[in-house]
Amino acid sequence: MSALSAPVAPGMVFQGREALEDWVDGIAALTRPDAVVWCDGSEAEAELLATRMVSDGSLIRLNPALRPNSYLARSDEGDVARLEDRTFICSRTAEDAGPTNNWRDPDAMRFELTERFAGAMRGRTMYVLPFSMGPVGGAISRVGVQLTDSPYAVLSMRLMTRMGEVALAEIDGFTQWVPAVHSVGMPLVDGDGNRVPDVAWPSNPVKIIAHFPETREIWSYGSGYGGNALLAKKCFALRIASVMARDEGWLAEHMLLIKLTSPAGRAYHVAAAFPSACGKTNFAMMRPKRPGWRVETLGDDIAWLRQGPDGRLRAINPEAGFFGVAPGTGVSTNPAAMATVAGDTIFTNVALTPDGDVWWEGMSKTPPEGLIDWRGEPWSPASGTPAAHPNARFTVAAERCPVLADDWDSPDGVPIDAIVFGGRRAHNVPLVTEAADWADGVFLGATIASEQTAAAEGPVGELRFDPFAMLPFLGYDMADHWAHWLRIGERLGAKAPRVFRVNWFRKGDDGHWLWPGFGDNIRVLDWIVARLEHEVDAVASPIGLLPYRHDLDLAGLELPDADVRELLTVDAAGWRHECDEIARLFARFGDRVPRVLARRLHQLRWRLGSYA
Ligand code: GTP
Ligand code: SPV
Ligand code: MN
Numbered sequence: 001m002s003a004l005s006a007p008v009a010p011g012m013v014f015q016g017r018e019a020l021e022d023w024v025d026g027i028a029a030l031t032r033p034d035a036v037v038w039c040d041g042s043e044a045e046a047e048l049l050a051t052r053m054v055s056d057g058s059l060i061r062l063n064p065a066l067r068p069n070s071y072l073a074r075s076d077e078g079d080v081a082r083l084e085d086r087t088f089i090c091s092r093t094a095e096d097a098g099p100t101n102n103w104r105d106p107d108a109m110r111f112e113l114t115e116r117f118a119g120a121m122r123g124r125t126m127y128v129l130p131f132s133m134g135p136v137g138g139a140i141s142r143v144g145v146q147l148t149d150s151p152y153a154v155l156s157m158r159l160m161t162r163m164g165e166v167a168l169a170e171i172d173g174f175t176q177w178v179p180a181v182h183s184v185g186m187p188l189v190d191g192d193g194n195r196v197p198d199v200a201w202p203s204n205p206v207k208i209i210a211h212f213p214e215t216r217e218i219w220s221y222g223s224g225y226g227g228n229a230l231l232a233k234k235c236f237a238l239r240i241a242s243v244m245a246r247d248e249g250w251l252a253e254h255m256l257l258i259k260l261t262s263p264a265g266r267a268y269h270v271a272a273a274f275p276s277a278c279g280k281t282n283f284a285m286m287r288p289k290r291p292g293w294r295v296e297t298l299g300d301d302i303a304w305l306r307q308g309p310d311g312r313l314r315a316i317n318p319e320a321g322f323f324g325v326a327p328g329t330g331v332s333t334n335p336a337a338m339a340t341v342a343g344d345t346i347f348t349n350v351a352l353t354p355d356g357d358v359w360w361e362g363m364s365k366t367p368p369e370g371l372i373d374w375r376g377e378p379w380s381p382a383s384g385t386p387a388a389h390p391n392a393r394f395t396v397a398a399e400r401c402p403v404l405a406d407d408w409d410s411p412d413g414v415p416i417d418a419i420v421f422g423g424r425r426a427h428n429v430p431l432v433t434e435a436a437d438w439a440d441g442v443f444l445g446a447t448i449a450s451e452q453t454a455a456a457e458g459p460v461g462e463l464r465f466d467p468f469a470m471l472p473f474l475g476y477d478m479a480d481h482w483a484h485w486l487r488i489g490e491r492l493g494a495k496a497p498r499v500f501r502v503n504w505f506r507k508g509d510d511g512h513w514l515w516p517g518f519g520d521n522i523r524v525l526d527w528i529v530a531r532l533e534h535e536v537d538a539v540a541s542p543i544g545l546l547p548y549r550h551d552l553d554l555a556g557l558e559l560p561d562a563d564v565r566e567l568l569t570v571d572a573a574g575w576r577h578e579c580d581e582i583a584r585l586f587a588r589f590g591d592r593v594p595r596v597l598a599r600r601l602h603q604l605r606w607r608l609g610s611y612a
Contacts, residue, residue: 014216016173020145024128027147027181032119033126039154041164049151058152058200059346063356068343072358073152074376075225075349076201081391082227082234082276082456084472087209089239091476096213098477099588109210113219116185116208120221123188123195124149130168130177131161131232133241133304133318138411140250140304140316142241143170144178146231150202153182153229155346159397160321161232178240180218180231211235213243213475225348226323226393237302237318238473246476246484249491250306254469256284257299257317259405259414262529263292270525271303271315271497272420273445273469276455277391279422279504279517281324285336285403288522290553295522296405297336297398298414300324305416307488311495314413319398325455326350326392328362333518336403337394338363346395349374351387360388390454418528422502423450423466428574429503431515431567432524433544434531438489440544441499443600446482447582451505465585479589486594500528501544506567514563523553541570542607572611579605 013019028036039045050071053059060072089097090106097103127148134141146157157163171177185204190196204222211218218235220228227234241252255271262268274280284300299317308314322340326347329337341347350358354370361367367387373379374389398404407414421444423429435441445468452462456472465471467478474481489496502524506514527547530536538545546568554564582601586593 013176014179015176017171018173020171020177023179024147027117028126030114031117031121031126031149031183033121033124033149035125036128037125038128038168039158039164041158041162041166045164046155046158049155053151053155056198058198060352062347062358066355066357067345070341070343070345070347072350072352073346073348074201074374076199076203077375078205079201079203079207079223079225080349080389081225081454082472083207083209083223084456084458086207087472089211089213089475091213096476098474098479098592100471100478101474104210106212106214109212113208113210113221116206116221117181117183117219119189120183120185120187121149125151127151127154129154129157129163130171131157131163132167132170133161133232133237134316135409135411136162136166136170138316138413140306140314140413141318141411142178142244143167143175144180144232144236146180146182148182148229150182150184150224150229152224152346156230156323156395157232159346159395160230160319160323162320178216178218178236180220180236182220182229182231183222184224184229185222209235211239211475213240216240216244226391230323233302233319233323234473237304238470239475241304241318242470242473242481243475245304246480249488250304251485251488253303253305254301254473255299255303255315256280256301257303257315257414258284258286259296259298259407260525260529261294261296268417268529268532269298269315269414270418270420270528271305271416272422273448274422275424275448275450275453275466275469276472277325277453278424278450278469281322281329281337282334282518283521285334285340285401286521287335287519289519290522290526293522293526295525296403297401298405298408299398306413307491308412308415310415311492312415313488313492313495313497315416316410316413317398317408321395321397322401323393323395326360326394327386327388327390329360330363333362336401340401341394341396344396344400347392348395349389349392351379360392361386390460416497417532419497419499420502420528421445421448421469421499422504423448423469424453424505425449425503426451426505426507428571428578429501429506430543430546430570431506432500432502432527433541433546434528434538435499435501435544438492438496438499439486439596439600442482442485442489443597444499444501444544445485446597447585449581465581467585477589477592479592479594482597483592483594486596498532508563508566514559514567516557520557526553527551542572542604542611543570543575546570570611572608576605576608579608
């Protein structure tokens with residue numbers, strides 16, 4: 001096997017149709033599938049694949065009367081989330097990947113991948129998935145091609161991207177495309193050449209998600225789940241795209257995108273970065289609890305932003321679907337998401353009801369009787385485990401969303417009025433603050449911290465810094481990313497969007513949420529719009545501009561006075577401690593930290609020193 005040379009030599013250019021065909025042939029020669037199928041992205045093709053998966057037991061067809069054209073997949077228990085310690089950035093130098101990424105020497109990684117992928121697809125079909133990130137032919141859009149031996153990945157990529165003929169037609173003689181190779185790492189032929197039976201969720205105990213920033217390549221082995229397998233998403237649209245964006249002067253960010261219309265009838269576009277499982281999908285589909293406001297969805301996870309010819313920052317959602325967290329999603333918290341997943345949806349790792357529908361924690365107060373849990377076992381509340389995996393997800397096309405904005409696939413994107421940073425913070429971070437200027441905004445983004453969630457393997461609840469909500473998703477050095485943001489701001493000048501920080505997750509000492517969240521978050525957007533329109537003043541504090549209490553619409557909430565005070569005040573002692581943590585974060589990057597940010601930290605400490 002090792003006699004096979006790596007099919008992709010460093011320096012190879014992934015450009016044009018002929019190179020694409022050569023590359024597909026080369027990967028097929030390495031991985032040795034039984035067949036190679038170029039996917040056209042059609043309905044008929046998807047139906048055929050799904051039907052085949054239902055008959056081989058890798059998908060469960062849900063009751064068409066309750067959940068038309070929808071399926072349930074159950075993953076292997078060892079393959080339920082992104083694996084950050086198996087995700088690698090293989091830039092030429094370790095310095096370029098930075099201290100927060102797992103760096104691997106590209107030649108060593110290429111050698112390992114060649115060994116692992118040799119014969120990895122034996123007995124399976126290799127699917128060729130051309131896809132466009134962003135509206136086909138759009139100014140900010142890019143194309144990629146994923147090769148995969150997972151039909152689940154094919155069905156998901158068809159929902160998540162503009163996949164198939166439309167994207168292939170974009171690849172002419174000059175088009176550069178991003179190559180992405182994916183195998184679940186479980187060939188159906190053993191070492192002696194004998195066929196082995198398939199399993200419902202093939203995967204390999206060894207998992208590698210590798211990125212080569214210089215050649216823009218993605219190689220993923222051993223996992224079929226989410227961001228590990230749908231390579232257009234985090235691998236391309238964030239890790240590889242962030243490197244392209246650095247080199248070309250734009251931004252690829254872990255951000256939702258909304259169109260917000262005020263009671264006055266004015267429309268604004270807002271981009272917001274929150275770490276994984278911290279509320280982007282909910283924010284993106286918010287049903288405002290205050291009259292006259294409207295929130296419409298453009299994207300729920302990733303935004304590509306670029307300065308337009310008019311000098312303003314414009315953004316697109318490069319994706320075409322949602323891969324959303326199921327638990328916690330219900331008609332009271334996110335009715336738009338519930339309507340979106342009413343049909344044409346793939347559910348993964350949720351529970352199954354006796355009548356063939358799905359259920360998860362938070363969908364309703366009391367679980368239906370006779371549930372089968374995400375592992376396929378009978379379940380009751382007495383089981384003591386969740387019925388749906390905490391990182392159970394739905395995969396569905398954006399077009400199904402009842403509150404999708406009409407300009408969601410505008411080829412030139414939408415102009416951004418405000419950027420919002422957030423995280424899951426039980427303490428310290430107020431409900432909302434505004435950055436004094438762009439550099440302050442970059443400081444807010446750089447110092448996002450959040451309690452860890454189930455979206456990745458790791459200790460849930462532990463506080464960690466997640467700068468720009470990009471810690472697991474940036475393809476280069478994090479401090480260089482901050483410098484890049486500062487440069488973008490210089491170029492935008494007076495046309496730069498205003499920057500805010502929010503926190504929906506503040507808790508009281510007894511553990512209750514101080515803020516109702518969800519549709520009531522519109523009250524915070526209301527204040528943000530009032531600031532954009534210069535309608536209200538703000539209180540200067542060491543950590544940013546805070547709302548005057550009387551400028552926040554709290555009508556009908558009946559929040560205890562003490563809770564409101566806690567949501568809007570700055571605890572100097574807590575922030576002095578936070579400064580120590582930020583200093584430790586900055587120290588990890590040495591002198592790559594932009595001087596402006598180091599100076600802001602210094603100033604923050606001084607201001608806190610004299611703050612009661
Ligand atoms: P990824 O897809 O992993 O990037 O996640 P996301 O950022 O889109 O998070 P999502 O909107 O799916 O929310 C994750 C969890 O946070 C769910 O369980 C939600 O119920 C919960 N959540 C979202 N918004 C709020 C809020 O305003 N308040 C509270 N308390 N919880 C929220
Ligand atoms: C996240 O973890 O931020 C997700 C899910 O959006 S995944 O696609 O698995 O990365
Ligand atoms: Mn995400």
